[in-house]
Amino acid sequence: MMSAPLPMLLWGVAIALRYSSVRHPSFRGRLSEKELIAQIKTRDGTTGRWYQFRNGRLKSRAGVHREAEISLTFKSAEVGEKLLTPPLDHQQFVNAAKAFTVVIEGPEELSLWFMETLRMIQTVGWRYGMPGVDGEMRYVNNTNGGPVFVYVKNERIVRITPIEFDDAEDAPSWSVTARGQTFTPPRRTTVAPHALASKSVVYSKDRLLHPLKRVDFDPNGNRNCANRGKSGYERISWDEALDIVATEIKRVRREHGKGAILSSHSSHHTWGNVGYYISSNFRFMNTIGHTKMVINPDSWEGWYWGAMHHYGNSMRNGAFEPYGQMRDCLENCEMIVFWSSDPESSSGSYAAFEGTVRRQWARQLGIKMVHIDPYLNHTGAFLGGKWIPVLPGTSPALA
Numbered sequence: 001m002m003s004a005p006l007p008m009l010l011w012g013v014a015i016a017l018r019y020s021s022v023r024h025p026s027f028r029g030r031l032s033e034k035e036l037i038a039q040i041k042t043r044d045g046t047t048g049r050w051y052q053f054r055n056g057r058l059k060s061r062a063g064v065h066r067e068a069e070i071s072l073t074f075k076s077a078e079v080g081e082k083l084l085t086p087p088l089d090h091q092q093f094v095n096a097a098k099a100f101t102v103v104i105e106g107p108e109e110l111s112l113w114f115m116e117t118l119r120m121i122q123t124v125g126w127r128y129g130m131p132g133v134d135g136e137m138r139y140v141n142n143t144n145g146g147p148v149f150v151y152v153k154n155e156r157i158v159r160i161t162p163i164e165f166d167d168a169e170d171a172p173s174w175s176v177t178a179r180g181q182t183f184t185p186p187r188r189t190t191v192a193p194h195a196l197a198s199k200s201v202v203y204s205k206d207r208l209l210h211p212l213k214r215v216d217f218d219p220n221g222n223r224n225c226a227n228r229g230k231s232g233y234e235r236i237s238w239d240e241a242l243d244i245v246a247t248e249i250k251r252v253r254r255e256h257g258k259g260a261i262l263s264s265h266s267s268h269h270t271w272g273n274v275g276y277y278i279s280s281n282f283r284f285m286n287t288i289g290h291t292k293m294v295i296n297p298d299s300w301e302g303w304y305w306g307a308m309h310h311y312g313n314s315m316r317n318g319a320f321e322p323y324g325q326m327r328d329c330l331e332n333c334e335m336i337v338f339w340s341s342d343p344e345s346s347s348g349s350y351a352a353f354e355g356t357v358r359r360q361w362a363r364q365l366g367i368k369m370v371h372i373d374p375y376l377n378h379t380g381a382f383l384g385g386k387w388i389p390v391l392p393g394t395s396p397a398l399a
Contacts, residue, residue: 006077007062009084010040010049014060016121017051021058027124030117032056038070038106038114040080047077070106070114088122145195146352157199163189178330183361190353211241219244249288258289265295326358335368340395342377359383372398 021028031053041048041064050065051058074080079101083092096102104111129137132151136158139150151158165173165187175184201207212233216224224231236244252260263285285292307325329336336359347355360383363369369385371377374392390398 006042006047006074006080006084007049009081010047011060011062013040013084013118013121014049014051014058017058017060017117020121020124021056024124027120028056030120031058034110034113036070036110036114037065037068038072038110039065039068040072040074040084042074042077042080047080068106070104070110072104072114073102075101086122088119090119143191143195143198144350145192147189148191148195148198157202160196160199162191162196176327176330178327178361179365181365183330183358183364185354185357190357192347192352195352211236211238213241213244219247253289259291261285261288261290262293263290264293329367330358330361330365333362333367335370336362337370337372338379339372341371342373342379344378344382 017031021031032055035054037050037052039048039050045064048064049060049062050068051060074083079096083089083096083102093102104115129139129152132138134153136151136153139152140163141148141150141160147163149161149163151161167187173184173187175182177183213236214224214228214231215234216222216227216231218224249261263281265281343355343359347353359379363383369380369383370388371380371385372388372390372395373380374389376387376389380387388398
């Protein structure tokens with residue numbers, strides 16, 4: 001799609017905001033949440049437009065506003081035209097922000113509200129879900145244990161099932177050919193048990209939906225630490241919980257020094273940057289001062305270096321079955337060694353049991369399987385092959 005001149009695009013933003021507020025009550029309510037003046041402009045100030053939100057109504061004019069609380073600034077008109085031409089590409093915005101060709105200035109809360117409001121223009125009218133029988137609606141959810149159908153009635157989950165693909169409506173499955181045989185995955189998704197049990201987690205009586213405080217815990221007095229796990233809990237507001245946490249951070253810094261605050265986090269970083277430990281957490285902890293706990297290489301590092309030494313590459317962190325190494329393995333591998341490895345019992349997240357299906361393809365091709373483990377684990381029992389029952393702690397000598 002060809003880009004329109006930036007002034008026309010900025011005028012179009014105002015039209016889209018007004019149209020969305022007239023068409024969709026939820027968006028009209030959104031415009032009533034904040035009162036501010038935001039503007040979108042070029043860095044040199046030659047092109048711009050401001051948007052005033054007051055009492056749920058929008059006023060907009062061309063030009064740069066001296067009293068704007070929020071400024072979305074493009075390095076040039078060309079950058080603005082590229083980023084604002086529909087459909088908006090969020091990845092392009094992220095890349096531009098990293099290159100500082102677009103910046104947003106102003107209070108964080110108002111900045112986030114304005115940017116989210118602009119994005120909602122594209123999605124506010126979306127409808128999703130497929131109607132089913134007896135008033136049910138069927139939705140799709142991509143859990144961390146495999147994609148599923150979620151059936152909902154009266155705003156409550158009825159059941160969760162693997163996705164069954166419809167040959168008449170859904171795209172055909174992919175296939176891979178190796179050593180003269182063609183393999184195609186089943187016409188349904190694989191799902192880990194914990195994903196299928198998500199309904200019980202959502203409606204569990206033990207699920208924490210709001211902050212709790214021990215009934216005999218007084219943050220400004222007697223803490224009764226000996227009663228932890230015994231005295232029970234009471235519900236408190238989010239504001240009270242935030243006040244307790246903020247007060248405790250200040251107290252620990254004052255009484256024990258900044259080094260008394262320890263920051264720890266998990267290993268995985270492949271979920272992305274926004275909201276995860278490599279962005280917000282580091283920024284916050286560096287602001288207050290802390291002792292950083294350096295995590296040990298306990299996850300993808302093993303895949304990475306194992307892949308470098310065994311596969312000769314580090315594609316996709318070296319994880320074999322769910323990713324691109326599968327074709328290479330099926331075509332060329334002569335033997336798979338499961339060294340202290342039991343993927344049939346330790347898998348189930350991210351790609352669910354897709355690896356199980358693909359390991360069966362490897363067995364069907366006659367690829368030899370060797371299992372080095374003190375126990376005949378689930379993978380060895382399922383796939384068969386040679387089991388080498390080493391004594392615990394002696395396998396490094398075998399290596």
